[in-house]
Amino acid sequence: MKFEFEAENIGNISDGYHTFDELYYHRMILFATICNQNKEKSWKSKKHDDGTMYDGYFIVGIDTPQGQYTYHCKLSYWDKFDVKKLDFAKKYDGHMPNDVDRLLSLDNRYYKMYSIYTNCMEIGADVPQTVLDYFGKKFEDDCKVDPNGVLIEYLNN
Numbered sequence: 001m002k003f004e005f006e007a008e009n010i011g012n013i014s015d016g017y018h019t020f021d022e023l024y025y026h027r028m029i030l031f032a033t034i035c036n037q038n039k040e041k042s043w044k045s046k047k048h049d050d051g052t053m054y055d056g057y058f059i060v061g062i063d064t065p066q067g068q069y070t071y072h073c074k075l076s077y078w079d080k081f082d083v084k085k086l087d088f089a090k091k092y093d094g095h096m097p098n099d100v101d102r103l104l105s106l107d108n109r110y111y112k113m114y115s116i117y118t119n120c121m122e123i124g125a126d127v128p129q130t131v132l133d134y135f136g137k138k139f140e141d142d143c144k145v146d147p148n149g150v151l152i153e154y155l156n157n
Helices: 020-036 075-080 097-106 108-123 129-135
Strands: 042-045 057-064 067-074 084-086 143-145 151-154
Touching: 020 042, 020 057, 020 067, 020 075, 057 075, 057 097, 067 075, 067 097, 097 108, 108 129
Parallel strands: 042 084
Antiparallel strands: 042 057, 057 067, 143 151
């Protein structure tokens, strides 16, 4: 269910712990950390690929193994993102907010562990305990992967 209402300053609305403004700032800092630690995959631009932009904002993105992920941030945060500057943002790939899990694919340990797992399964060998420990429980019970081995969903049962 979605509720919309008008308020003088929506950023000051709180859940009793944090305001919207605080949460957006936290999101920006966390995304800046991810992008700054993955500079070779990250970028920022003051224009969308078609030359438009929202007043007072820029777009910042990262190219993950599962596709891009982007956020619009206030121009005042431009310098928080120490990543390559593009004249125009990369073409939008259609990602949606629920695709935020793409950021998990930046963790190279996942691909290494999954590669070991699939190799063991192909040759009929036992999966090493370190691989099973990495995923928390028995891998095949906890993870859904696509045919390319990309994590679709981690099931926390």
